[in-house]
Amino acid sequence: MFKKLAFTQRRFLNMSLDSSKLVINKTTTPKTKLPNDELVFGKSFTDHILEVEWTAQEGWGTPKISPYHNLSLDPSAVVFHYSFELFEGLKAYKDDNGDARLFRINKNMERMSKSANAIDLPAFDKEELAKLIGKYVEVEKDFIPKGNGYSLYLRPTMIGTTPSLGVATPDKALIFVIASPVGPYYKTGFKAVSLQATEDHVRAWPGGSGDKKLGANYAPTIKPQRLAAEKGHQQILWLFGEEGYVTEVGTMNVFFAFQKPNGKKELVTAPLDGTILEGITRDSILELCREKLGDEWEVSERNYTIHDVKKAADEGTLIEAFGSGTAAIVSPVNNIEFRGENIKVPTSEGETGEVTKKVLQWINEIQYGKSQFKNWSTLTKDL
């Protein structure tokens, strides 16, 4: 009974995040902004950091925007030992009016909340955190580079900070948000990538946490990724099971397009079965393609295997393939090495396929506020 009361109490405290309490302490030594052509993903950061501390006793504390600074943590903090860490990635765009826009931030907040729940980090009010991020973007607005493909990458992060080596639910945590100005993934137009399909390494498993955006899902993928790169491939294609199910590519979701015997075309991605990251770009592509591709296309979330892909390539019914994620939006594929053989993937329009190209354009236009689709693009000043 005591435990149940304590848990209810804790839920209440966890929802105490309050954006109206935000304290802003601006830097007196602003950084010089880099020219657009010197921007490298995640290497340079803006002038400030947004932070909110949480304790099991007090709930969420005062949100603070202060000059970008190192985090100072006890070496026993659980984030260093047991991977109590999760993150989100989203971008702020500058529209033609000079206003800052965010793309589907509610989806990031939902996913962040699920990630926290998966590793017993605290709950938080999702709308309040979205508001805080909006205010943070307003403070950093001058760091949003102008131009198509340019944006300010935002990295909301939550870590467990309890200074104790006991493996247990953390009683201290920190949300922080940092931001890095970034350029277009493809500076000179599309560049198709070659994939190495792997059967030796398995990214995620039913009953595991591969569908959450936890730090834990990333470090173990780096060595196979590096080995693939040393063989001349840009990304790993993650397979699952003896059947060789296609799951993800690198740190992206993946789509394949097939010509079907009934004359239709099918755009396919793996279903959200607990082993697939719930990509917001993935979700957006599904929704946009269902609405815009037209009657000749079917859009499916279903299981398919590397053998299906190889057979389609052999028979000439493979149309195209691409990865999807926040960084690149879409990343066209032109080759897959599988068991020592190369499966050639068509790129009908030079370095990309038709759907890949359309998807990039549709999403870009929404992100920069050039076209409206539902309420996917939000002005930060309205948050």
Next chain:
Amino acid sequence: MFKKLAFTQRRFLNMSLDSSKLVINKTTTPKTKLPNDELVFGKSFTDHILEVEWTAQEGWGTPKISPYHNLSLDPSAVVFHYSFELFEGLKAYKDDNGDARLFRINKNMERMSKSANAIDLPAFDKEELAKLIGKYVEVEKDFIPKGNGYSLYLRPTMIGTTPSLGVATPDKALIFVIASPVGPYYKTGFKAVSLQATEDHVRAWPGGSGDKKLGANYAPTIKPQRLAAEKGHQQILWLFGEEGYVTEVGTMNVFFAFQKPNGKKELVTAPLDGTILEGITRDSILELCREKLGDEWEVSERNYTIHDVKKAADEGTLIEAFGSGTAAIVSPVNNIEFRGENIKVPTSEGETGEVTKKVLQWINEIQYGKSQFKNWSTLTKDL
């Protein structure tokens, strides 16, 4: 070719760890040592921290022992985002001569090296790190509590510190070692635990990294562990696959003892198939039991299922079960909840079984230098 040269170069730099370069800067404000009865695992720490920085360009830097202090890291450091982190756990014991002893530290160094390799963190000279840890223990010797069951828990840790959000092999890293004085796991004799067998959550899988001591393997286990605790169980029993293979218990390896139809007894633990942590206590128990239990016992590393355990319990051929790990050495089990039913596990000697009790005694005697077994106990002054 350039890449290969670079890699060879890097291997050389990685092996540059040199214990003779150690710089010691002792605290001028030593902490008051806690009395033995106030020691809590991993909550209080000694006066100093051992640190060595690494960069891809320079290899390992100067090892330093300095006053215990917070780590100051850029918020973009890869350890916070992608779980570039691994650790070891081992203990220093004070023997009857007042000398400090370590138990099989070479095994910890081997495993730490494998963990680093698994997530593309740098290699290091294992003997040199063991020497540094020996010197660190000598500095902290007064913090090793006296008495059977008391020890100084050591936590060697390696983290990636590259300040960049790119998901890639880190080019900066840090080894640090901290130490926490700890008391016996069972202050008033053995206390048997109840387990919750889970089929919903999977700790590790083939092609994953569950056999390495990565932070990534811990955070995802906490929520099922808490839910089991709320139902009155102390630990999770991790099963694998439709067959219900028994793999580990909580953060420990697990052993079961069965009476066999041929009149012999069998002590069983799961084989090291890539999903089982290569426990040093596990390995020590296997070796000691093979040598000391006698002819009536068979000691096996083989797959077995929760159904085998239930059947043996039903038929009266289940003898005992225990978890094994550095913290408790052994942890006797008296109950397993599986699909809503309780499997009663015998504890022939009150709160423990016969083998569990023997194993604890054997290992304790070696750890405190009261008996010799191979070269398993090392005086830190000899390292």
